[in-house]
Amino acid sequence: MTRGAKARLLAAALALAGAGAARAADVLAILSSDSSHYRQAYDGFREAWGASVPVAMAGSVPARRVDAIVAFGSRAAQSEEASSPLLVTCLAPGAAPKREGAVIRVSLVPSADELAARMKRLLPGLVRLRVLWTSEYERPDVEELAAAAREHGFSVISQRVEDPDALPARVRAFPGRADALWLTPDPALVNAQNFATLREYARAARIPFLAPTEGLAEKGATATVAVSFRDVGRAAADALKARLEGGSVPGRVHSQRVVVTVNAAAAREIGMDVSPARGVDRTIP
Amino acid sequence: MTRALAAVLLLAAASARADDDAFQFFKEEAQVVTASRRPEPALRAPAAVDVVTAEEIKAYGFKEIWDVLRYRAGMDVLDGTSIDGNRALVSSRGFTKEFVSEMQVLVDGRSVYNPLLGGVYWKSLPVQMEDIQRIEIVRGPNAALYGSNAGLGVINIITKKPAARGRAAAGAWGGTQASVGTFENATAGGASAALRISHEYRSQDDAQNSAGASANDFVHTQKVNVRGRWSPDAKTEVEFLGGGSWLTAGIPGVPNSPTAENTVNFQAARATRALGGSSGVEASLSRSEMVIDAVALPGGPAQARMYQYDAEALHHFTWLDERVTTTWGGDWRFSGADSDQTFAGGEPRQSNRVLRGFMHHSIRVAEPLTFVGGASIEDSYTGGAQPAWQAAFLYEPVEDQVLRASYSKAPTLPSLFYKNGNFLLSPGLRDVSSTSIDPEQIASWELGWNGRFLDGALKPALALYYMSVRSLDFSFDVPGTAAPVVRSVDNRNAALARGVEASVEHAFSPGRAVFANYTWEEITDDKGPDAAGTDYTRSTPQHKFNVGGRAALGRGATFAAILGYKDHYHTVSSRGTSLDSSRSFRLDARAGWEFRPGWELFAAGSNLLQPYTVEYADGSVDPRTVRGGLTARFGP
Numbered sequence: 001m002t003r004g005a006k007a008r009l010l011a012a013a014l015a016l017a018g019a020g021a022a023r024a025a026d027v028l029a030i031l032s033s034d035s036s037h038y039r040q041a042y043d044g045f046r047e048a049w050g051a052s053v054p055v056a057m058a059g060s061v062p063a064r065r066v067d068a069i070v071a072f073g074s075r076a077a078q079s080e081e082a083s084s085p086l087l088v089t090c091l092a093p094g095a096a097p098k099r100e101g102a103v104i105r106v107s108l109v110p111s112a113d114e115l116a117a118r119m120k121r122l123l124p125g126l127v128r129l130r131v132l133w134t135s136e137y138e139r140p141d142v143e144e145l146a147a148a149a150r151e152h153g154f155s156v157i158s159q160r161v162e163d164p165d166a167l168p169a170r171v172r173a174f175p176g177r178a179d180a181l182w183l184t185p186d187p188a189l190v191n192a193q194n195f196a197t198l199r200e201y202a203r204a205a206r207i208p209f210l211a212p213t214e215g216l217a218e219k220g221a222t223a224t225v226a227v228s229f230r231d232v233g234r235a236a237a238d239a240l241k242a243r244l245e246g247g248s249v250p251g252r253v254h255s256q257r258v259v260v261t262v263n264a265a266a267a268r269e270i271g272m273d274v275s276p277a278r279g280v281d282r283t284i285p
Numbered sequence: 286m287t288r289a290l291a292a293v294l295l296l297a298a299a300s301a302r303a304d305d306d307a308f309q310f311f312k313e314e315a316q317v318v319t320a321s322r323r324p325e326p327a328l329r330a331p332a333a334v335d336v337v338t339a340e341e342i343k344a345y346g347f348k349e350i351w352d353v354l355r356y357r358a359g360m361d362v363l364d365g366t367s368i369d370g371n372r373a374l375v376s377s378r379g380f381t382k383e384f385v386s387e388m389q390v391l392v393d394g395r396s397v398y399n400p401l402l403g404g405v406y407w408k409s410l411p412v413q414m415e416d417i418q419r420i421e422i423v424r425g426p427n428a429a430l431y432g433s434n435a436g437l438g439v440i441n442i443i444t445k446k447p448a449a450r451g452r453a454a455a456g457a458w459g460g461t462q463a464s465v466g467t468f469e470n471a472t473a474g475g476a477s478a479a480l481r482i483s484h485e486y487r488s489q490d491d492a493q494n495s496a497g498a499s500a501n502d503f504v505h506t507q508k509v510n511v512r513g514r515w516s517p518d519a520k521t522e523v524e525f526l527g528g529g530s531w532l533t534a535g536i537p538g539v540p541n542s543p544t545a546e547n548t549v550n551f552q553a554a555r556a557t558r559a560l561g562g563s564s565g566v567e568a569s570l571s572r573s574e575m576v577i578d579a580v581a582l583p584g585g586p587a588q589a590r591m592y593q594y595d596a597e598a599l600h601h602f603t604w605l606d607e608r609v610t611t612t613w614g615g616d617w618r619f620s621g622a623d624s625d626q627t628f629a630g631g632e633p634r635q636s637n638r639v640l641r642g643f644m645h646h647s648i649r650v651a652e653p654l655t656f657v658g659g660a661s662i663e664d665s666y667t668g669g670a671q672p673a674w675q676a677a678f679l680y681e682p683v684e685d686q687v688l689r690a691s692y693s694k695a696p697t698l699p700s701l702f703y704k705n706g707n708f709l710l711s712p713g714l715r716d717v718s719s720t721s722i723d724p725e726q727i728a729s730w731e732l733g734w735n736g737r738f739l740d741g742a743l744k745p746a747l748a749l750y751y752m753s754v755r756s757l758d759f760s761f762d763v764p765g766t767a768a769p770v771v772r773s774v775d776n777r778n779a780a781l782a783r784g785v786e787a788s789v790e791h792a793f794s795p796g797r798a799v800f801a802n803y804t805w806e807e808i809t810d811d812k813g814p815d816a817a818g819t820d821y822t823r824s825t826p827q828h829k830f831n832v833g834g835r836a837a838l839g840r841g842a843t844f845a846a847i848l849g850y851k852d853h854y855h856t857v858s859s860r861g862t863s864l865d866s867s868r869s870f871r872l873d874a875r876a877g878w879e880f881r882p883g884w885e886l887f888a889a890g891s892n893l894l895q896p897y898t899v900e901y902a903d904g905s906v907d908p909r910t911v912r913g914g915l916t917a918r919f920g921p
Contacts, residue, residue: 037310059603074314078559094314136476162448165419169340172796172837173882187314193792195308196742200793215307229310 025067025244027053028082032073032091037229041072041091044233049241056082068244070236071095074187086243090236091229093185094135104249106236108185109212110227111254112144113151118225118260120152121279123180123208123272130157130178132198134164134189141184154179164189168197178207183221185212195219199266206270217261217284222272227255306684328735329687331647331657331677333359333748333786335422339445342417344796344835344845346875346889348912350414350442351375351407355871356831356847358786358802359424359438359748363856365901369579369587370534370545372408372504374901377424377438378752379782379806379825383859386758387697387727389427389435392442393526395553395571398434400620400637401591401627403700409547409575411528413485413508415454415468416444424786425729425750428673428695429659432616432641436695436727436754446524447479447514448472451920458887458914463490466914474514481512491535492897492906500906501535501542520559527552536579538860538904545579564602571595585709589624613644622701627708635701639665655679667704668724671696685737697725703758703774714861715769722776726755745789752782757810760817772816779811780821796837803830818857826852826868841879848872856902864902870894883918 029045031038034057046052056062058073061081068086071077077087077095089095090106109115120126129149131142146156157178161167167189181202183190195211199220202209211221214228227235235255243249261282262274274280335357347353351373355362361381363374376385386403389396392412397405421441428435453471470483485508491499510528517523529550536543553571560566577589599614621636622628628635643661650656658676665671677691699722702708706718729752736745756776763771788802806825814820833847849871857863875889890911892898897908 033313035309035313037313060605091310092314160450162450163418163445165338166340168792168796169343172841173879175882185311187311190308190311191315192308192737193742196739196792213307213310219307 027068027070027240028061028064028066028084029053029055029070029072030058030061030076030079030082031055032058032071032075038072038076038091040229041233041236044228044230045070045072045090045237046233047230048234048237068240070240072233086240088236088240090232094137094187102243103251104236104239104243105252106232106239107141107252107254108227108232109141109254110225110258112141112148114254114256114258115145115225116148116152116154118258118279119149119180119182119210120154122223122225122260122262124278126154126179128155128157128176128178129180129182130159130174130176131182131184132159132161132189133184134161134186138184138186145182161189164191164194167194171197171201180208180210182210183212183216192219195221203266203269208267208270208272214259214261214282217263220266221263222266222270223260223262223280225258225260227258231255231257328685328737329655329679329681330423330735331675331679331689331691332427332693333424333731333733333746333750335359335424335746335788337420337422339418341835342414342420344843344875345833345847345873346845346887347414347873348889348891349373349407350410350412350417350420352873352891353420354422354440356802356833356849357422358746358788358804358831359784359806360422360804361825363900364898364905364907365856365858366502366534366537366903366905369406369577369589370408370504370532370536370547371404371406372534372905375405375407375440377422377440378750378784379808380437380754380780380821381824381856382819384700385437386434386700386703387436387725388438388440389431390440390442391431393444393553394441394555394569395526395551395573395595396432396593396618397573399575399591400593400701401589401622401624402702403434406547406549406575408504408506408534409530409532409549410442411508411510411530411549411551412442412444413468413470413483413510415456415470415485416483416510418443418445424748425691425731425752426673426693426695426727427675429643429661429675429693430645432661433639433663433665433668433671433673433696433698433724436697436725444510444512445472445481447474447481447512450474452918453920454916454918456914456916458912460912461910462492462908464488464910464912466912476516478515479513481510483510484508492908494897494899494904494906499542500537500904501539502537502905504532504534506533507531521556522558523554523556525552525554537906538858538862543579545577547575547577549573549575560602564600566598566600568598569595585626587624587626587708589622589627591620591622593618593620608649610647611644613642615640615642617641627702628705629707629709631705631707635705637666637698637701639663639698653681655681665698667701668696668698671698671724687735689731689733689735691731691733692729693731694726694728697727699724699758699776709769710860711769713769715771716859717763717771717773719773719775722758722774723756725757725776728753728755739791742792743789744791746787748784748786750782750784750786752784754780754782757821759812760815760819762816777812778815780808782806782808796835796843799832799834801830801832804828817859817861818863820855820857823855824857826854828852841885843877843879844875846872846874856900858902860903862902862904864899866900869898871898885916886913887916888913 058075058079063081065083069084070088074092074095077089077092085101088104149156208222211224214226217224239253259281361376384402384404390405423439451473455469457467459465466487468485472481488505491503508530513525515523532547551573555569557567574592597616601612603610618639623634625633641663645659648656661673675693680688731750733748757778759778784806790800792798810821831849835845853868872893877887879885
């Protein structure tokens, strides 16, 4: 056996041992509720993890210590009954877990660089993107997106909506001109009323309205640049595996699988080109 | 506290649903992250709830809080005065009278109910129109949630919190009847602490009645409010609120043109802490004081000082796999009134102490069915031990269509005046009370439907109620007494009320919306008119409807108008005068032009179809008024 082959064999053996160690870890999944979005994310996690793990609903979490907790939703992330040195949160944009140990947050949106790249590919003429956000925890994401946007040749107009209930009144007073609108996945801001307001505003201004989850394209957003709930779960499993195998994992991780969905009817209304070169993965008629 | 109680119950009811709607994920997360913010509070409420937002208040140009309420379904609003500077009578589901003891009014969760006479001094409330974030109107008995004196409903006025960024606004207007107004407010702070300060001045001269005579209804007010927020960590928030109101007003309908001077001040502190999951605790302390100085009344000068201290605490949590949300807690209130004239011949200082414990549950029975139930027991000097109940089933067979069936029972404690009063109203009339008067009892059965269509842009609602009132107050002349005539009160009366409330709102696009509502109310009364002339069968307009719309016209221009219709009715004031009001229309309108971001010129008019109207038997005039002004807003 050559020296190189020996090294490859040793690496493979170590990887297998690591993977085994990860699967042998005592992992508890906590879901905020039995709603389908948390279930989808958990299904993705289970697929990527390769096995089922014990599942508890927030509010009835057993008081036990485990190697890692994977929380699906803010309520789950904030539950304190079970203890663990490692918490992985997903679908929990506003969670502020107060517990000992490390926290890995799986983002609901693509990385800022990927997001900016996909937006620019979808809208080559994009020069100014208005980004709507409310909660303080969204601020770093908006700043990251602004930095990434500069790299891709457009700028971000950061538009904080401090009072989401007053959005319909404030939307007309947005300062400056923008070429597109991006709605951050901020639960304090996203609701049917505000969404309808922004959709109509964008339609009247003839600019694309971009939203952060696939389902919103069906509700009339011009396009979505999103990570599916299932892929968020997969990313959580990958991050947890890597961490338990001794790898270095950043505190914030993003799924690499990004889906761009276009609502063809909404795009037609504003004259937006949706040719294949624009990186569209899915089109809703 | 009560606001939080309602929030917990409503949120718990909302959590009973799970679906694949694109917004469902955000809804669920919003409940955790911003528990005090309810995007659609009316939809899954266990009672009939109506919400008026700051945007609507600004768009329609409402000048006073009761102007906001007069066009809502199920509300009864009259422009009228008490003998001490009040300017409006507001009731829900009928029974409009000079002091509506059966309706609770809260400002940021703090009760502003008047312990001396019952009711609310609307014009003296230390709340500025510019400060209002939204007004929630809960119709029907809600004592299990809000404590006694919430039999006909609850008005919850929620003011703006200090913002995390600097912002300021100022405005001035002037109009007919020599009316002027100014306001200034500013807010500044960061994520951990912020402060908001505001001030308002209003002045209006006398109106003229049909004979061209002065109505002596001038009014001048100053209001100041301060609100601070401190968040020592992500789970804890402490708020401090304080403010005052100073009013000088003429008293119409009384000889010699007397005036009243009212001053109000309050201080409050509230702390909330999240305990993990969806549980949390909240505690609050508050103090308020009102001094009425009414001079030269026919029966002589009169003064009164009223005060109230409150301490409240609650704990809420979910259990049984999140199927049940429970809230429990207690509160203590000490309120009193000092007045030599109101309690003539007896102890001039009268007080009441209320101790209350409560527990509420929201139980997800099955996926589309939620049960919301609550009970409270309170003990007071004026009413003894009084239970209150509320139970509602919410059934949501399809997304955003909620059917409601509910029963509730609420006591109304007699005011200190009804319990201990002895007041020479005029040389010929003395009002006395009865120490044996019992708390009034209101029970209501209700069916309701709340719907959402077109992504929530179209909101229809329907409520049908049947309400019984036992131990309703009733005045009678005490026989065999020498002049002045002595009029006493007891609670030998009873009444039944039935009603239908239908409303629909449609928001077309940003800044464009219409609404319409219709109310039918009928009251039958055991005794008919009492010695004071009060006749509940006639005092409530049977048919009312309102239609309104607001539109952004482009280039910063906006226009809004509301038309209201009210059936005929009959009122009697405590001063013994009566009025038959014929059916009438009322039109209010406002036009604005935002000529540069944050700067707006506006013109508004009230009661535009009439030269003046008299809505209450005291002769107070509500004239057609027109005003115009400029507002400027700075900051994000």
